[in-house]
Amino acid sequence: MTPPAPLTWQEDGHPRSALWVTDHGARPPAKLMVVDDTLNADTAYRLACEGTGLLWRGDFQNARQLLQALKRRLERPARPKKSSTKHRDSAHPAPSAFNAHRQAQSQRVRVLGQILIELQPDYSIALRRAPAAQTALQQAFGPADGQNRVVSLRSLQGVIGAFEWRKNGVEVPALGENLSIHPHYGVFSPVRGEYVQLVAQAPWPAALKTHSVAFDIGVGTGVLSALLARRGAAQVIATDLSERALACARDNLQRLGLQNQVQLLHTDLFPPGQAALVVCNPPWLPARPTSLLEQAVYDEGSQMLKGFLGGLEAHLIEGGEGWLILSDLAEHLGLRTREELLSWIADAGLQVLGRTDVKPVHGKAQDPSDPLHTARAAEVTSLWRLGVL
Incomplete structure (x- = not known):
């Protein structure tokens, strides 16, 4: 786990800060925008592709729906590129196919990781219809230490999913x-x-x-x-x-x-x-x-x-x-x-x-x-x- 780094932003005319938490070494977004349920999916997708972190202040379940909308946009089939070289035997794909797959995975992680959720000092989530995830977060990140944290919604879902795996086996x-x-x-x-x-x-x-x-x-x-x-x-x-x-x-x-x-x-x-x-x-x-x-x-x-x-x-x-x-x-x-x-x-x-x-x-x-x-x-x-x- 990458040690938490400070993340700062302006909100309602006041400076705010929290610890940035990630499990894949991603740096804090260089630009952060406070958003809510009025943000539409196309705008969110454009901002996320540009690397803007979207700190969510709306309904938690609407944030989940927005994340699904971004996934659908990422899954749109790309136009095939013209190539002057012959394809290899389909039974032995070129390493470039794997590299392209990894690049697409990296882009997916980067874009979907831009929807951000703030965690309160006790790991609670101060959003409407937010889940009670304190136990899951404690198991993932250690005991609460009185500091606010910011985590991507996608990582938060991973923490909650892992908690269920651990509980059920x-x-x-x-x-x-x-x-x-x-x-x-x-x-x-x-x-x-x-x-x-x-x-x-x-x-x-x-x-x-x-x-x-x-x-x-x-x-x-x-x-x-x-x-x-x-x-x-x-x-x-x-x-x-x-x-x-x-x-x-x-x-x-x-x-x-x-x-x-x-x-x-x-x-x-x-x-x-x-x-x-x-x-x-x-x-x-x-x-x-x-x-x-x-x-x-x-x-x-x-x-x-x-x-x-x-x-x-x-x-x-x-x-x-x-x-x-x-x-x-x-x-x-x-x-x-x-x-x-x-x-x-x-x-x-x-x-x-x-x-x-x-x-x-x-x-x-x-x-x-x-x-x-x-x-x-x-x-x-x-x-x-x-x-x-």
Whole structure:
């Protein structure tokens, strides 16, 4: 989370200020306009595209409707550009298609982030028909400290949505009947259950019978640590650089009664020592993340993937295995080749002991309107079993 920065403006002839809160590093708007229900959608869209922050003083539900109107304007199909170059095979879209998709996402986040809501010192919202979101905001941003804050309506909706995810949980069948994981704000939810099922079904390394220690690199919600513990690992040591992730994992492990089997460490990649099994589910796409949640999806320069492979040999006991959970979506987008991945494995002194594949079942894989549908439809998620040469 970017530390709050001061935001100042004039309102009713008086100077005002509040802390600017964002989870994706966006700077405070250079220009801010106080607006209400009289603002029409076309004017709001023009101002938002120009980078003007729109501090809302009208009915909260009308602000939500305005946000939907801006979304519809952003989703209008653009006129196709003429091109003198031939298109690549549709099964292998150019990286430029992904880059264009990311640019469109960035523009969408920037424009939709211009509708702003002021939070009172106790996190209440002094607008008509505003929700009571104090508990959700406390969980996301920490205890109220007596200062006003300004947050985008879109981020506020994300906070409220995350609160519901945390309260209700996500059922994970691989953990057992009626058992759930409760993701916190800013921690990626295990909604793509196919990778969890891969870990549940992979053959258990024989080395765990004599050295029952497993490492979970990048613990996130704690779902894989919980699964390893339930499968029989006497001790799981899980790491993460995100304090939010560690707090989330701690909460989930306590809910599942596994807190004594799993040790959580705030560190980059590997803990000290060696294990019979080291599991890692790194971000799958080599690109720069722009928000808390994107850190679980994008890994600029494949740094975490390369770091895991490069350090694995030193942290495996004899006969131990490393399990790499990785989608090949980057390959279908032209961002990484299978040859590159295999060369990184070999250069790290590792060999492939086996691989299990599964097709994703999430909605985007079956959505022809998705701009990356061709790549998503061909995507396969794999569990690579790696050993030392």
